[in-house]
Amino acid sequence: MNFLTFLVENINYLGGIALFLIGLHIVVTHSNLIKRIMGINIMGTGVFLFFVAIGYVKDGIPPIIIGGEPIYINPVPSVLILTGIVVSVSITVYSLALTIRIYQTFGTIDQKEISKLIQEEEYHD
């Protein structure tokens, strides 16, 4: 029972860590380059969720001043993560562009086949 309450109370942090690990697993184990880029994105989402979750205050409302004395959530992490999202988009764009180049030169986006092609080339030299 204790474990369950811990799980429910910290679900946003645990979710962030889970996404981070899922993403890491995809990046490390998959050989398809597009899937690896997706893995990086999932990892990033995990970190962003974790960061935003820090700013959450129970029963808090978004920090828009409406009069009275409501509890606001902490807006700073959300603002920081906005920057983080932009950065992660640019990384995605760069790596996708690189994938296009790789496809044009090798005709495949599978890491294993690419390494095989490179090895064959070195063998012919």
Added chain:
Amino acid sequence: MINQLPILQLLLFLGMALSIPLLRKRRFNTTLRLGFIVLCLVLISSIFIYIHVISEGPILYYFGNHAQRLGIEFKVDAFSSFFTMFIVILAMIIYIYSSGDQTEGIEEKEYGRYYILFFILMMSMFGILYTNDLFNTYVFIEILSITTCAIISIKRKKDTYTSAFRYVMLNEIGSLSYLFGVALIYMATGYTNMTLVYESISQVWQTFPVNLIIAISFMIVGLGIKAAVFPFHIWLPDAHSSAPSTSSAILSAIVVKVYILVLTKVLFRVYGIDVLEALNIPVILMVLASIGMIMGSVFAIAQKDVKRMLGYSSVAQVGYIILGISLLTHDGLRAAFFHILSHGLMKTALFLSAGAIIFYKKTRRINDFDGLGYIMPVAMGLFSIAGLGMIGIPLTSGFISKLNLGLAVLELESWILLAIIIVSSLLNVIYYLPIIISAFLKNEKYHYRLETIEKTPKGMLIPLIILGVLIIGLGVFPEPIMNLIEYAITSLQA
């Protein structure tokens, strides 16, 4: 006025990067000269800032005049301005060389783009050193990693794409790990400003030890991947061997060092020595560094490609720097900082001279170096000086840094570390000395024939000679630099 100078430096780099595409219609020499003027201006202003900082204390700059806990703060002190000076000087040498080395694998069309990336790279490195905010550091780190990846993949060759892709993936894992560390620190302290985090960490570390241990491990792994600390170094040899020589020099001599400096900032400015020792972090770093020092050299021995060999040698040398930092003593830091300088100079020298050799002889296999000393005396001579420096022969700067590191280790009376330093130096002998011997003593048909000497363009020769002079000068007169390093260390620990 002087408060604005660091920001003006960043803007100058950015403006230069933006004006290169606008100058496309002009002759390329105009762009090159303009870029050189920008670098000179930044060097002068860096020296000016350094003198100001030493006499009047650090420059604090608040963006938009927000409060310290809300906005971004730049803190320019002896530590950051000393290393920005070093970066500009090295960058200028590489810049002069690269303008003489116009065809090395980069197409004419891409040539302007190379310099755009170069200036954005400089901007982000200055930003990383100046900023006093953990999250802002993350943003600059991302700019730096995108530009370094691009500068590696700029050559339109097959293997650059795959090695750049691997570099992007590992770099991104590193950045996200670093960001996770920032998140955990923010969770424990509620700040991202380094000064404020430092103040509150000394109070809260006993309440949240798990948070802070996980945070520092994430940061060590993240920055370790980027700085090529041993088990995370797998991207480095590939990236080096396929990139243009000037890119390899920038990457190995400057970019890797900047990540180490970020790690130093996190260790000393954010955590502080007391907390680190209580959490037992130095031991982990020490083990990583020692394994790297041995294994990097062992891998380097097996390489046939000269640039791959230099890449693995970097892995070993990064180990020395991390070892010096992980001692957490004044002497250890001094040795580490000095080695950052001397390794920067020596690795630039090695990559640039290897670049000159690859440029003319179209070979990068170590076996083809026989008799090269008689064909390219300047390039091979510099290669020998820098190689001897790597081994740690007296009169070179490498000797001074190894001597200091040895003394720092002796101060703690840890004989194992001393043995590792000596073994690692001996391993360096195994892979640098045969190249030097075969270049100057083998293949005697080239002996003393002046007409076999290749003509290298002046733009490439001058930087090589400057580097050689600097390496020996630093080895013979280390005191002036040591004094500057003392200021950097005191400001780091203040």
